[in-house]
Amino acid sequence: MTASPESYFDLQLRFAAHYARIARVPLRAAVDTCTNLRRRFGWMDAGRAAHWEAFLHGIAEGADHAQVLRQACETHAARGPTPTLAKAFGCFSYEVHAREGVLRIHFMEPQPRDPRAGPLARLRMHERLAELRALFAHVRAHHPEAVTVLGVSWLYNLDAYKRLFPPGYGASAALPSFPLHLSGSSTWGQVLDHDQQVKPDVRDALLARLDAMAVQAPWRVFALQALVASSPIACFHAWYG
Ligand SMILES: CC(C)(COP(=O)(O)OP(=O)(O)OC[C@H]1O[C@@H](n2cnc3c(N)ncnc32)[C@H](O)[C@@H]1OP(=O)(O)O)[C@@H](O)C(=O)NCCC(=O)NCCS
Structure with a gap:
């Protein structure tokens, strides 16, 4: 903390x-x-x-x-x-919901943070992209059951976040049709x-x-509503591959 x-x-x-x-x-x-x-x-x-x-x-x-x-x-x-999450790749972590074939992505800068700039700053964009490349390479090797990527977060309001992902994924961000929960960081x-x-x-x-x-x-x-983004995981493998 x-x-x-x-x-x-x-x-x-x-x-x-x-x-x-x-x-x-x-x-x-x-x-x-x-x-x-x-x-x-x-x-x-x-x-x-x-x-x-x-x-x-x-x-x-x-x-x-x-x-x-x-x-x-x-x-x-x-x-x-x-403790650092076992499935964390720098700022990103994931979980797989095997039954639905869904991969969920989470974002939180690990501590101690890099004092140079925020984790979404342009000058650190290459670090985030490297983390996502590693994450999706790992998922490709270990989770063939994951077919869709799903994110729920206020971060999908930010170009600084969406620019890290395949354009179609960011463009899909929309208000959810289900009730949100406030027990995490998505809002x-x-x-x-x-x-x-x-x-x-x-x-x-x-x-x-x-x-x-x-x-x-x-x-x-809240000023910004958590948005839902989703895309086939094949788009991510093609984008980071
Ligand atoms: C995400 C987080 C690092 C952003 O903090 P920050 O101090 O605003 O970060 P930065 O100063 O690095 O800003 C990053 C970018 O986001 C933009 N931004 C941040 N908050 C914004 C807002 N409310 N509205 C518009 N743009 C915003 C900034 O303008 C900047 O973009 P730019 O580089 O293109 O100008 C911080 O909110 C955080 O750690 N939150 C907890 C983690 C979290 O929310 N996880 C979601 C889990 S689902």
Whole structure:
């Protein structure tokens, strides 16, 4: 976890508190569905469910939220750095949903970050392309079951991200026809800069729109909507091959 995670987490708690009020659900339920804290703390696996339960308990009991967050950050820090994903290629990682033949792509710069520039900066574009080339060569060798690439992210609003992929994939980006979830970074990621600090203007715009939040689609108050992009994987093999 890098500098000042509290403000990112604090923003998410404020968002969840608002959702709890308008949806008339307990705060702990809103924190569970509207924030990515569990994932960011590295508590997704069953073995760490007790940490998450204790955190939700602290939140639900109306304790000092800043203190509960601090404790969670300390517990996380005590584990040491989050282990690098086995299937990560620099900023990119993937998972295969074998039954559907779908490859999902994720983007997050590993720590420690490169201090020279953001990971999407043009001067670092060749690094990202090399990572994607390696990722797809690996997938080609090990996952013949993957036939379609599918991405769901706010990043598909950015030319700086789309230029890393086959043009048809970026061009396919469109609003999803299914409900989004807020327990990852596909929407929340937009409030962070490349140094993992909250962007003040994005935070302020989000807080200013909380009153417009709809219970059925709380993600719509974000400035950028997560978009869905997809293409046959053959396009990727041809593009990076
Ligand atoms: C992605 C991330 C590195 C962007 O941070 P950043 O500080 O804006 O990064 P940069 O300054 O390097 O900007 C990268 C490019 O994106 C553009 N950009 C970033 N946010 C933008 C926004 N909200 N609107 C328009 N353009 C934007 C910048 O203009 C720049 O493009 P350019 O080089 O063509 O000018 C940062 O948000 C992050 O790490 N987020 C968490 C990871 C994440 O969201 N993952 C998604 C998981 S599905």
